Amino acid sequence: MNIELVKSSEVEGLLKVKLNSGDYQSQVEDVLSRYRKKVHLKGFRKGKTPMGYVRKIHGRHVLVDVLQEILSDQLQKYIQNQKLDLIGTPILQTEKLPDVENLLPQEIVLEYLVGWTNSFALERLSSLRPTQYIIRVQDEVVEEAVENIRVRYGKTTESEFVEDGDLLWGDLKDPSDENTAKDVFLPTEKMQEDKHKEDFMGRKKEETISFSPRKLFGKNLPHSLIRVLKKKVWKEKGVYHFTIRRIDRVEKMSLSPILFEKVFGKDVVKDKEDFYRKVREQVEENYQRETENFFLESLKLSLLNSLSFPLPEVYIKSKWEKEIRKEEEEDSEKSYQNYLRSFRWSLVVGKIVRSQRIEVGDEDIIHEARAMIHQRFQLGEIPQDLENKMEEIVRNFLSVREGENTFRLRQRLQERNALSWLRTQVNPKTEKLSREEFNEKVQEYENALWKS
Numbered sequence: 001m002n003i004e005l006v007k008s009s010e011v012e013g014l015l016k017v018k019l020n021s022g023d024y025q026s027q028v029e030d031v032l033s034r035y036r037k038k039v040h041l042k043g044f045r046k047g048k049t050p051m052g053y054v055r056k057i058h059g060r061h062v063l064v065d066v067l068q069e070i071l072s073d074q075l076q077k078y079i080q081n082q083k084l085d086l087i088g089t090p091i092l093q094t095e096k097l098p099d100v101e102n103l104l105p106q107e108i109v110l111e112y113l114v115g116w117t118n119s120f121a122l123e124r125l126s127s128l129r130p131t132q133y134i135i136r137v138q139d140e141v142v143e144e145a146v147e148n149i150r151v152r153y154g155k156t157t158e159s160e161f162v163e164d165g166d167l168l169w170g171d172l173k174d175p176s177d178e179n180t181a182k183d184v185f186l187p188t189e190k191m192q193e194d195k196h197k198e199d200f201m202g203r204k205k206e207e208t209i210s211f212s213p214r215k216l217f218g219k220n221l222p223h224s225l226i227r228v229l230k231k232k233v234w235k236e237k238g239v240y241h242f243t244i245r246r247i248d249r250v251e252k253m254s255l256s257p258i259l260f261e262k263v264f265g266k267d268v269v270k271d272k273e274d275f276y277r278k279v280r281e282q283v284e285e286n287y288q289r290e291t292e293n294f295f296l297e298s299l300k301l302s303l304l305n306s307l308s309f310p311l312p313e314v315y316i317k318s319k320w321e322k323e324i325r326k327e328e329e330e331d332s333e334k335s336y337q338n339y340l341r342s343f344r345w346s347l348v349v350g351k352i353v354r355s356q357r358i359e360v361g362d363e364d365i366i367h368e369a370r371a372m373i374h375q376r377f378q379l380g381e382i383p384q385d386l387e388n389k390m391e392e393i394v395r396n397f398l399s400v401r402e403g404e405n406t407f408r409l410r411q412r413l414q415e416r417n418a419l420s421w422l423r424t425q426v427n428p429k430t431e432k433l434s435r436e437e438f439n440e441k442v443q444e445y446e447n448a449l450w451k452s
Helices: 021-038 051-081 139-152 213-217 223-229 257-264 272-306 313-323 332-355 362-376 384-425 435-451
Strands: 002-007 012-019 091-095 108-115 131-135 155-158 167-174 179-187 208-211 240-251 429-433
Touching: 002 051, 012 021, 012 051, 021 051, 051 108, 091 313, 108 313, 131 272, 131 435, 139 257, 139 272, 179 223, 208 213, 223 435, 257 272, 272 332, 272 384, 272 435, 313 332, 332 384, 362 384, 429 435
Parallel strands: 131 429
Antiparallel strands: 002 012, 012 108, 091 108, 155 240, 167 179, 167 240, 208 240
């Protein structure tokens, strides 16, 4: 067997493997002989089936299995001996297998695409100054949250036509790109008192209404709508189509001790003022999670933009086509750019993990799995009977698809720890802003993400 690395650039190339029949033929014949002893063919005693028949039926997959075993071992030895620091596994480019029915010695030539990166340094991290945003909690936001709670715990009946105060559920369509968002709800009480609101009054299910969000709601856009359209560029004349699927008429629950207990538990809230304070704290916590996640994402982009090192893009694109790309995917270029950016980030995480000796143990993974299962099923205090089965649930979860979930959780924890370390190395700015201003910053970031 001969293995040779042929470089096509400074960061990628082909591993060319040549095998003579002597490298594999005896192993193939041994396996086929064992198969022959087990094959039953009418007219022949067990173990006496003609070898030509056995070779015809089982020869190809036996050859593939033997080659995989030989190549897995020999490629790994070659990579270690040559001290090749590859990223990812070699990708088979050619597969020219001999005709196994032909007993003449034959040469097999295989080529594997491989990639690696040159060394890069994480320097001058303190010069990175991403912004840590703090969203001001406005009174009207707290009031809206309280009203949403009253609606959630109130008595709801379905109506056939729209009246003021109803909640409208339906499909929102952007005519400019034909995208449709399902299960969007519009609160009629948030609509401005003008002709645009009147367009909704008296409407029935399955009717479609065209409206401009800014003209309908003014500056007081409901968060239910912002969450759906936050990636859109808001324009005064922007028009969307809303098809009513359900009309909910709600009798809101009064601000009473019964509501306080339903929301926060027994004896947690004393009165209305205390209830509003607790709701404000919830909104603040939600904002903090959102701004922290955005800060970490912008920190990643800032760091990647500050680094310059060549990537094996032929290797990465081949990997993307095998793992991600779909024939029907329309925006394949955007998908590839996202994959390329994720690949670069994974290299940075790997460097931080190695340089800072970040370790993720089995107990860390088990703890993360438990937390994830707990969150997924929205469990509060875990019942004892479920707690007794939790160890088995976690074990089954981590063993799915030969430990794929274990591998992914290890990667997640490594990235989380790498980001925690990175956070201590930078010098962030802070800025207070409104909810709407923060949404605009998110939009700016997403535009920059596509251009980067």
